[in-house]
Amino acid sequence: xxxxxxxxxxxxxxxxxxxxxxxxxxxxxxxxxxxxxxxxxxxxxxxxxxxxxxxxxxxxxxxxxxxxxxxxxxxxxxxxxxxxxxxxxxxxxxxxxxxxxxxxxxxxxxxxxxxxxxxxxxxxxxxxxxxxxxxxxxxxxxxxxxxxxxxxxxxxxxxxxxxxxxxxxxxxxxxxxxxxxxxxxxxxxxxxxxxxxxxxxxxxxxxxxxxxxxxxxxxxxxxxxxxxxxxxxxxxxxxxxxxxxxxxxxxxxxxxxxxxxxxxxxxxxxxxxxxxxxxxxxxxxxxxxxxxxxxxxxxxxxxxxxxxxxxxxxxxxxxxxxxxxxxxxxxxxxxxxxxxxxxxxxxxxxxx
Amino acid sequence: xxxxxxxxxxxxxxxxxxxxxxxxxxxxxxxxxxxxxxxxxxxxxxxxxxxxxxxxxxxxxxxxxxxxxxxxxxxxxxxxxxxxxxxxxxxxxxxxxxxx
Numbered sequence: 001x002x003x004x005x006x007x008x009x010x011x012x013x014x015x016x017x018x019x020x021x022x023x024x025x026x027x028x029x030x031x032x033x034x035x036x037x038x039x040x041x042x043x044x045x046x047x048x049x050x051x052x053x054x055x056x057x058x059x060x061x062x063x064x065x066x067x068x069x070x071x072x073x074x075x076x077x078x079x080x081x082x083x084x085x086x087x088x089x090x091x092x093x094x095x096x097x098x099x100x101x102x103x104x105x106x107x108x109x110x111x112x113x114x115x116x117x118x119x120x121x122x123x124x125x126x127x128x129x130x131x132x133x134x135x136x137x138x139x140x141x142x143x144x145x146x147x148x149x150x151x152x153x154x155x156x157x158x159x160x161x162x163x164x165x166x167x168x169x170x171x172x173x174x175x176x177x178x179x180x181x182x183x184x185x186x187x188x189x190x191x192x193x194x195x196x197x198x199x200x201x202x203x204x205x206x207x208x209x210x211x212x213x214x215x216x217x218x219x220x221x222x223x224x225x226x227x228x229x230x231x232x233x234x235x236x237x238x239x240x241x242x243x244x245x246x247x248x249x250x251x252x253x254x255x256x257x258x259x260x261x262x263x264x265x266x267x268x269x270x271x272x273x274x275x276x277x278x279x280x281x282x283x284x285x286x287x288x289x290x291x292x293x294x295x296x297x298x299x300x301x302x303x304x305x306x307x308x309x310x311x312x313x314x315x316x317x318x319x320x321x322x323x324x325x326x327x328x329x330x331x332x333x334x335x336x337x338x339x340x341x342x343x344x345x346x347x348x349x350x351x352x
Numbered sequence: 353x354x355x356x357x358x359x360x361x362x363x364x365x366x367x368x369x370x371x372x373x374x375x376x377x378x379x380x381x382x383x384x385x386x387x388x389x390x391x392x393x394x395x396x397x398x399x400x401x402x403x404x405x406x407x408x409x410x411x412x413x414x415x416x417x418x419x420x421x422x423x424x425x426x427x428x429x430x431x432x433x434x435x436x437x438x439x440x441x442x443x444x445x446x447x448x449x450x451x452x
Contacts, residue, residue: 035426065427073430108433110440128435135414160437171437196437200408227412236412270415312415342428348421 035067036346041077042134046317046336051328054086061101061132064345076103100185102151115156115175118185122158122173122194123148123209124240125225134340137257137272138303138319140332144242144251144278146295148211148221152177153187160198169198171207179215189214196225203229209242219246234259244281247288248295251278270307272319276300299325303332313340395452402449405442412436422451 041062048055059081066074079099084092104117120128127150130136158173174193180186191214196207209223223242229235236257243250253276260266278299280289289296305319314337321332410416413436420428429447432438438446 034423035430036423038424038427040428065431067427067430073427073434075431075434106434108430113434115434129413158434158437160439160442162439162441169439169442173437200405203408203412205412229408229412309415312417315415342417342420342424344421344424344427346423348423 036344036348037067038065038342039063039345040065040340040342042132042338042340044133044336044338046133046139046334048139049331049333051330051332055083056092057081057083059133071108073106073108074104075106077101098184111161112157112159115158116154118151118153118187119156119175121149121152121177121190121192121211122156122175123192123211123221124194124223124242125207125227125238126240130238134313134315134338137255137270137307138274138305138321139317139334139336140274140301140303140319140321142240142253142274143276143294143299143301144240144253147242147244147248147251148223149177149188149190149213151185151187152190153180153185154178163197167199167201169200171196171198192221203231213246217246219244219248221245221248234261247281247284247292249279249281252276268309270309272303272305272307274301274303276302294325294328297326297328299323299328301332305334313342314338398445399449399452402445402447402452406446406449409436409438409442409446419450425450 039062041060043058043060045056045058048057059079061077061079063075063077068074077100079097079101081097082094083097084094086092100118102117102119104115104119107114120131122128126142126145131141133139152175154175154177156173156175158171160169160171162168163170172193172195176191177187177189179189190211192209192211194207194209196205198205205225205227207225209221209225211221213219213221221242221244223240225241226237226239228237237254238256239252239254241250241252253274255272255274257270257272259270278295280292280296280298284292284296301321301323303319303321305317308316310316316337318335319333321334323330323332407416410432417428419425426447429443429450432446433443
């Protein structure tokens, strides 16, 4: 078979697959109450001053949701940012960053969702639930986040089910990931999962995670998470702990947010605070410490900030943090805005 | 899918109707009046339960979003079913609350 013939056949196969997919999507839209494809995500503009270093960073993170039939959801999220750093001469130099956060297909049944593709590693709660900049209460990423592999490429089983009573819900995720060295979508060969128990009454969730890396020095990580939202006050407390057996150490963060909804003129203001500690692995060599960067030294950090909700989807944020680390003490200032957009990319037939 | 979800939620709620206060009150009156009042009571009960589950699940991570058109909401709730690992029943009740 000649090369041109092979290409023609590949193009025809792609076209055919696209037609089949379009047909399935169109069939899913027949009923006026069927879900439609949606483009959502967020844009943000933040100015950061990190130890005197000024940065301006506009960014956009689009997420395409494509429901197919009654059980399937295809979702893909990307990110694009341009970080302008102020030089000693006063001019700004921009560095473009881009990536594919996830691109996955989910087959949803009553008790289990089967996921395939590139997905966020189900470890703890920060990566999967809190990381989007329109969600996170404080824009700085916790020190322990890089301890585990944040993205995976492979398959996952997950779901949430009542734990034999309406007072307790059980959620779980188990995954396997292959190694991928492409710089945009790099992943480790690893396996692991997470379990959690959610008590809807007191609005309390506790859970644990595990990850076993299956390459290089094969470290494993274990973690715990906790979320509590008391019914009586608009307070949320979240926390995570992680410990790795390899060279990446251990640490925790605890964060609380309080919405001033009981004060008429301040009801759109949310106060946030976070404390965290990171403990570097003992007996690291100088070369390893240099290679690990921030994960090579002990650190403590305290942050406080406020968010003002102009609307539920438009928010202004400001925060101050103090990092205490050997040779790296720093003041961390952040101010900026986020906008979360939701737009159907198919006629919705009206509604609200 | 929405119709199926609403239908399933209604079916699941049928068994509880006899015990609702509204159902007990109207049991003394005419049977003709009972059906609509019963249905109203069940709708209100589901709406309240959906609102409760919406607040307990969604606000664990983010501020309450506005209500979008039903077909858009169907997609978002399906996404959140996966992301936040909602139970099947939570998803149905939240979807019903967010599209009423």
